[in-house]
Amino acid sequence: MATLSAAAATVDGTGSRTLHANSPDSKKIVGVFYKANEYASLNPEFVGCAEAALGIRDWLESKGHQYIVTDDKEGPNCELEKHIHDMHVLITTPFHPVYVTAEKIKKAKNLQLLLTAGVGSDHIDLKAAADAGITVVEISGSNAVSVAEDELMRILILVRNFLPGYHQVIDGDWNVAGIAHRAYDLEGKTVGIIGAGRIGKLLLQRLKPFNCNLLYHDRLMISPELEKETGAKFEEDLDVILPKCDVVVINTPLTEKTRGMFDKERIGKLKKGVLIVNNARAAIMDTQAVVDACSSGHIAGYSGDVWNPQPAPRDHPWRYIPNHAMTPHVSGTTINSQANSPDSKKIVGVFYKANEYTSLNPEFVGCVEAALGIRDWLESKGHRYIVTDDNCKEGPNCQLEKHIHDMHVLITTPFHPVYVTAEKKKKAKNLQLLLTAGVGSDHIDMKATADAGITVVEISGSNAVSVAEDELMRILILVRNFLPGYHQVIDGDGNVAGITHRAYD
Numbered sequence: 001m002a003t004l005s006a007a008a009a010t011v012d013g014t015g016s017r018t019l020h021a022n023s024p025d026s027k028k029i030v031g032v033f034y035k036a037n038e039y040a041s042l043n044p045e046f047v048g049c050a051e052a053a054l055g056i057r058d059w060l061e062s063k064g065h066q067y068i069v070t071d072d073k074e075g076p077n078c079e080l081e082k083h084i085h086d087m088h089v090l091i092t093t094p095f096h097p098v099y100v101t102a103e104k105i106k107k108a109k110n111l112q113l114l115l116t117a118g119v120g121s122d123h124i125d126l127k128a129a130a131d132a133g134i135t136v137v138e139i140s141g142s143n144a145v146s147v148a149e150d151e152l153m154r155i156l157i158l159v160r161n162f163l164p165g166y167h168q169v170i171d172g173d174w175n176v177a178g179i180a181h182r183a184y185d186l187e188g189k190t191v192g193i194i195g196a197g198r199i200g201k202l203l204l205q206r207l208k209p210f211n212c213n214l215l216y217h218d219r220l221m222i223s224p225e226l227e228k229e230t231g232a233k234f235e236e237d238l239d240v241i242l243p244k245c246d247v248v249v250i251n252t253p254l255t256e257k258t259r260g261m262f263d264k265e266r267i268g269k270l271k272k273g274v275l276i277v278n279n280a281r282a283a284i285m286d287t288q289a290v291v292d293a294c295s296s297g298h299i300a301g302y303s304g305d306v307w308n309p310q311p312a313p314r315d316h317p318w319r320y321i322p323n324h325a326m327t328p329h330v331s332g333t334t335i336n337s338q339a340n341s342p343d344s345k346k347i348v349g350v351f352y353k354a355n356e357y358t359s360l361n362p363e364f365v366g367c368v369e370a371a372l373g374i375r376d377w378l379e380s381k382g383h384r385y386i387v388t389d390d391n392c393k394e395g396p397n398c399q400l401e402k403h404i405h406d407m408h409v410l411i412t413t414p415f416h417p418v419y420v421t422a423e424k425k426k427k428a429k430n431l432q433l434l435l436t437a438g439v440g441s442d443h444i445d446m447k448a449t450a451d452a453g454i455t456v457v458e459i460s461g462s463n464a465v466s467v468a469e470d471e472l473m474r475i476l477i478l479v480r481n482f483l484p485g486y487h488q489v490i491d492g493d494g495n496v497a498g499i500t501h502r503a504y505d
């Protein structure tokens, strides 16, 4: 589960996200994206820039929200600073990140939701956000394919020594030896993946046909099926895996554990002449240790798209290291990843049936008949939305069972829960997102879903007021001994002492 803070929820790449559906009032939403300038109009699908504003302006405004978009995020007079005091939602990306410090969070008195339109929320002070009760969301898996493909490309660029040949062409030169003296095949090389999550697993699958020796290190082992499919071998100890690798690819998040994980000492444990690909986060590396190891040749090539800080200043030392194949932060922002999986998803919702109560209140949306009130919206996005109350408690022929094998998203509630067991998860081969329309996801086998890389989301805080009010009512009912009096009324009795002998303030 990709939960990021105490109050966090995560959505997957379907675009199916609910922004406080229980708060009908208008929100001020600020989006901070890079400016595309002359590139903005070249492709209608290019929505990840300030000009196209993620393509959600019409939708947000139709819901009555105010949507302010800018690229201007630095300094005391920047555009972001003008809105920080009263914004409710901040949407930012790792490609042009707002560094959401504790100081910024303190100023943002109305902030409820920090949404990362991408993966990796290390630009946010998660502790400060959690302490302030702010939900932090990222779009897990939205760009995993984009990054895995990009990493495969970078491995080949380094191993085959592509860039010197390209520069020869640009410069009018021709010198095959200048390239070939350090160009290799990938076949037979040992490639170590550090962090085999969504991206790491896809990379292992993509590397399989190259006949490499594949190793991986993670806190968790991948499934035996995937180990068998890819031939990848697990190594528990980072310091044992590193000296074995000709190529190291880093795919862990930046956390307090991984910050500076590749310092001088650890880089010293790498094989001499190792090639490194890092699209994860730059601060996982010690910047100067990378410069030194590249300069000495201990690292023979370094490629990645992540920098510390971003945008990288003109004098960032990694711009000048030998044999680098660096780019700006682009791998996870292809047109495909910006659309967050444009392909249609099969979404199954399981809610209780309301029968004769359905039509009594148009705001009563939590039942099968009203289907959370999101059918039109989901279908307008091209998704298929199947809703049932038949949730498999009653055996193998239930409605849910008919869709379990190819559904992408399962929406359920704690009020009529689907018990998502390891067995169900195994059948649900396409499942990407388990959305609890409420709070409390204990009906889900978290370990099995985490192992399968399925995102689990709940709408934190959506019913906190409802539950707190209900609890207050129950306290009063008990303390004041309400129910015996009520029953006397129903039963035609009248006996004050029968109530008051145990009624208190």
Ligand SMILES: NC(=O)c1ccc[n+]([C@@H]2O[C@H](COP(=O)([O-])OP(=O)(O)OC[C@H]3O[C@@H](n4cnc5c(N)ncnc54)[C@H](O)[C@@H]3O)[C@@H](O)[C@H]2O)c1
Pocket: 002, 118, 119, 120, 121, 140, 141, 143, 144, 147, 194, 195, 196, 197, 198, 199, 200, 217, 218, 219, 220, 251, 252, 253, 254, 255, 257, 258, 279, 280, 281, 305, 306, 329, 330, 331, 332, 333
């Ligand atoms: N360059 C880009 O455009 C881009 C795009 C997407 C993601 N990313 C980066 O890649 C990271 C990974 O993305 P993902 O979608 O694969 O995430 P993920 O959560 O699916 O996988 C991360 C994996 O790292 C492992 N891990 C965490 N801490 C570890 C530690 N201390 N030691 C060993 N393993 C550890 C986890 O167990 C998990 O398997 C993101 O956090 C983000 O920083 C970069």
